[in-house]
Amino acid sequence: MFCPQKVFLPIFVVIKPQTHHHMTETSQTSSHNTADSNEPVVSLHNLLIRQEDNVVLKDVNLKIQKGEFVYIIGKVGSGKSSLLKTLYADLTLAEGEANVSGFHLQKIKKKEIPYLRRKMGIVFQDFQLLMDRSVYDNLLFVLQATGWKHKKEMDKRIRDVLARVDMVHKGYKMPHQLSGGEQQRIAIARALLNEPELILADEPTGNLDPETSDELMKLLHMIREEGRSVIMATHNHNLIKRYPGRTLKCENARLVETGQEEIELDI
Numbered sequence: 001m002f003c004p005q006k007v008f009l010p011i012f013v014v015i016k017p018q019t020h021h022h023m024t025e026t027s028q029t030s031s032h033n034t035a036d037s038n039e040p041v042v043s044l045h046n047l048l049i050r051q052e053d054n055v056v057l058k059d060v061n062l063k064i065q066k067g068e069f070v071y072i073i074g075k076v077g078s079g080k081s082s083l084l085k086t087l088y089a090d091l092t093l094a095e096g097e098a099n100v101s102g103f104h105l106q107k108i109k110k111k112e113i114p115y116l117r118r119k120m121g122i123v124f125q126d127f128q129l130l131m132d133r134s135v136y137d138n139l140l141f142v143l144q145a146t147g148w149k150h151k152k153e154m155d156k157r158i159r160d161v162l163a164r165v166d167m168v169h170k171g172y173k174m175p176h177q178l179s180g181g182e183q184q185r186i187a188i189a190r191a192l193l194n195e196p197e198l199i200l201a202d203e204p205t206g207n208l209d210p211e212t213s214d215e216l217m218k219l220l221h222m223i224r225e226e227g228r229s230v231i232m233a234t235h236n237h238n239l240i241k242r243y244p245g246r247t248l249k250c251e252n253a254r255l256v257e258t259g260q261e262e263i264e265l266d267i
């Protein structure tokens, strides 16, 4: 069954109209610093990441700059999703210091989390579109939930993001009328609505065939070229070979940098 909380929309926050007000809002929050443009988008210092009582990752140290494309690899259960969940504050940080888009996660309050999530776009393996409404209404829902008010501006924004993912004529379709690849494009369009500086993608090609995965990778790399940072967890090593990027591996409860030559091709 569809679980609305899992869409990670800041729907429980009433936000003023969308007129470039992000900094004012976020800077009012105690865990947020107005980000310097040279600051890393993600800065992690000695993190300990736990799931219940189990240590998933320890001594995690990482800096990701604006415009970097970073892959997270590792075996099933090695901690890739837990790391991403920590970054979008779905998993409480056990120890260490984490600065993500200017938010200090070690002291973030529950009510501040929607503001953090507005600075990022999150893409999942299973797309997580609202199945009971059209593509257009999926996007409209997010804009309204994040404080946009003016019909014309919302319409323009929706058309812009649909154009970016080459889906401008599919706005009237219901999600079930789209292929998996098309649904994932819509999920990316949704992630781009509020111009985030960071895209987190958890196994985004997991449900896609190789050709469609390839197209999605081109799209994610195009998004990176616009100056956004992309962090993508994946099992698909072939894709990393075709679209090289900085690669980190979760292994033995640590996060380690991995050279391209160490990445084994999938059979």
Ligand SMILES: Nc1ncnc2c1ncn2[C@@H]1O[C@H](COP(=O)(O)OP(=O)(O)OP(=O)(O)O)[C@@H](O)[C@H]1O
Residues within 6 Å of the ligand: 051, 052, 056, 074, 075, 076, 077, 078, 079, 080, 081, 082, 083, 250
């Ligand atoms: N909600 C949860 N409660 C308790 N333990 C969990 C929870 N989610 C994950 N874990 C455990 O935490 C560890 C890391 O899981 P995680 O999902 O981060 O791994 P992963 O590398 O993303 O795996 P996969 O490749 O299967 O997606 C695993 O041992 C897993 O069983």
